[in-house]
Amino acid sequence: xxxxxxxxxxxxxxxxxxxxxxxxxxxxxxxxxxxxxxxxxxxxxxxxxxxxxxxxxxxxxxxxxxxxxxxxxxxxxxxxxxxxxxxxxxxxxxxxxxxxxxxxxxxxxxxxxxxxxxxxxxxxxxxxxxxxxxxxxxxxxxxxxxxxxxxxxxxxxxxxxxxxxxxxxxxxxxxxxxxxxxxxxxxxxxxxxxxxxxxxxxxxxxxxxxxxxxxxxxxxxxxxxxxx
Amino acid sequence: xxxxxxxxxxxxxxxxxxxxxxxxxxxxxxxxxxxxxxxxxxxxxxxxxxxxxxxxxxxxxxxxxxxxxxxxxxxxxxxxxxxxxxxxxxxxxxxxxxxxxxxxxxxxxxxxxxxxxxxxxxxxxxxxxxxxxxxxxxxxxxxxxxxxxxxxxxxxxxxxxxxxxxxxxxxxxxxxxxxxxxxxxxxxxxxxxxxxxxxxxxxxxxxxxxxxxxxxxxxxxxxxxxxxxxxxxxxxxxxxxxxxxxxxxxxxxxxxxxxxxxxxxx
Numbered sequence: 001x002x003x004x005x006x007x008x009x010x011x012x013x014x015x016x017x018x019x020x021x022x023x024x025x026x027x028x029x030x031x032x033x034x035x036x037x038x039x040x041x042x043x044x045x046x047x048x049x050x051x052x053x054x055x056x057x058x059x060x061x062x063x064x065x066x067x068x069x070x071x072x073x074x075x076x077x078x079x080x081x082x083x084x085x086x087x088x089x090x091x092x093x094x095x096x097x098x099x100x101x102x103x104x105x106x107x108x109x110x111x112x113x114x115x116x117x118x119x120x121x122x123x124x125x126x127x128x129x130x131x132x133x134x135x136x137x138x139x140x141x142x143x144x145x146x147x148x149x150x151x152x153x154x155x156x157x158x159x160x161x162x163x164x165x166x167x168x169x170x171x172x173x174x175x176x177x178x179x180x181x182x183x184x185x186x187x188x189x190x191x192x193x194x195x196x197x198x199x200x201x202x203x204x205x206x207x208x209x210x211x212x213x214x215x216x217x218x219x220x221x222x223x224x225x226x227x228x
Numbered sequence: 229x230x231x232x233x234x235x236x237x238x239x240x241x242x243x244x245x246x247x248x249x250x251x252x253x254x255x256x257x258x259x260x261x262x263x264x265x266x267x268x269x270x271x272x273x274x275x276x277x278x279x280x281x282x283x284x285x286x287x288x289x290x291x292x293x294x295x296x297x298x299x300x301x302x303x304x305x306x307x308x309x310x311x312x313x314x315x316x317x318x319x320x321x322x323x324x325x326x327x328x329x330x331x332x333x334x335x336x337x338x339x340x341x342x343x344x345x346x347x348x349x350x351x352x353x354x355x356x357x358x359x360x361x362x363x364x365x366x367x368x369x370x371x372x373x374x375x376x377x378x379x380x381x382x383x384x385x386x387x388x389x390x391x392x393x394x395x396x397x398x399x400x401x402x403x404x405x406x407x408x409x410x411x412x413x414x415x416x417x418x419x420x421x422x423x424x425x426x427x428x429x430x431x432x433x434x435x436x437x438x439x440x441x442x443x444x445x446x447x448x449x450x451x452x453x454x455x456x457x458x459x460x461x462x463x464x465x466x467x468x469x470x471x472x473x474x475x476x477x478x479x480x481x482x483x484x485x486x487x488x489x490x491x492x493x494x
Binding site for chain 1: 449450453477478479480486489490491492
């Protein structure tokens with residue numbers, strides 16, 4: 001018989017594994033994107049199978065955990081949060097896959113001027129740093145780290161909003177660049193979505209630790225104290 | 229207890245007030261302190277669950293409300309227990325009258341070795357009620373309340389001991405209801421029953437709270453979570469946490485409560 005704590009530990013480990021895996025996928029996608037390394041991009045495409053398999057495993061284990069242990073209070077919050085975190089991470093993995101797919105499909109690298117103008121590198125860095133924050137928050141269950149991502153997500157949103165007018169101007173200036181712009185726009189959209197997903201994960205970590213629901217709340221920075 | 233007091237006890241108009249109050253209650257069995265200073269208010273028409281590991285004092289505390297501890301040697305109470313504002317440990321209180329107001333259901337079904345009818349009518353008969361029509365009405369009404377009527381309506385003269393465990397327990401609840409209490413104390417009423425009978429008793433408890441104030445001691449955490457409005461967690465004679473059941477089972481304030489409900493100690 002597996003005890004509740006053993007089962008919870010195993011689930012927690014799977015959660016960490018999923019976080020590390022998806023972070024690696026995104027950082028590989030970033031490297032492949034900037035170095036135009038289609039081999040590395042292919043590797044991301046292949047690794048997607050592992051992400052999907054781990055996603056299914058965590059789902060199944062969460063279901064078993066609930067069925068076998070009837071968790072309540074923090075155990076219940078943990079398993080509910082993990083299911084959502086897992087779902088969101090799988091989507092992060094999908095976006096890394098999507099970005100790598102572009103790299104495999106397109107022939108010529110995108111010009112550095114365009115990349116700088118659209119602040120793509122800044123977006124990648126912000127998204128990866130957010131993933132770092134939530135990994136730290138998840139492992140050390142430090143909600144302060146989780147709260148950091150809300151601010152960083154705003155950077156991503158801002159770049160995403162500005163991208164629209166930059167593209168409109170750029171295309172008018174040089175219509176031949178439209179394909180590159182469109183591709184960059186897709187990548188930016190994906191990174192912006194990753195920011196949203198990581199924000200959701202941070203909310204889930206806070207829900208699990210502090211029983212505080214931040215979903216759909218505008219000001220997420222304020223903190224409720226809990227008497228331990 | 230004089231008649232005037234009796235009427236006060238079953239006054240159902242005080243729905244919003246505290247039905248039961250414990251003020252600074254300490255219980256001793258000789259030198260052992262079983263309850264170590266508990267204050268608690270219980271509202272009318274609510275189900276309150278008492279949880280805690282064995283020996284934490286929850287059953288002792290429950291039995292204070294109908295003075296079932298009085299018979300235990302060395303029992304001593306400090307503080308006061310109020311029902312509808314009346315101290316039930318005052319000298320002039322008629323304990324039999326009190327137990328009519330405060331019914332009790334035990335862990336093991338304990339029907340008398342008599343017929344089903346006699347079991348339910350017993351409490352009324354010992355009060356001296358002889359009107360057969362009235363008795364029958366009461367028996368039918370009580371059996372209907374516990375949803376046992378359809379199952380036994382043709383066998384009222386059969387021995388209660390022939391019923392299944394779940395039916396016997398519902399019969400015991402019917403026997404309690406027949407004397408029209410306003411409070412029902414339940415000491416692990418489903419721990420000897422199978423899941424289906426348990427579910428029936430749980431549904432019944434949910435129905436009964438419209439009319440009665442119910443306190444239930446249970447070791448089944450999920451049961452406490454399902455049926456009670458408020459939950460009290462006891463440990464070593466102390467009341468550790470007493471809050472809405474929703475709060476206790478989703479985000480308890482105290483670490484001890486959390487450890488107990490998640491099965492980590494106790």
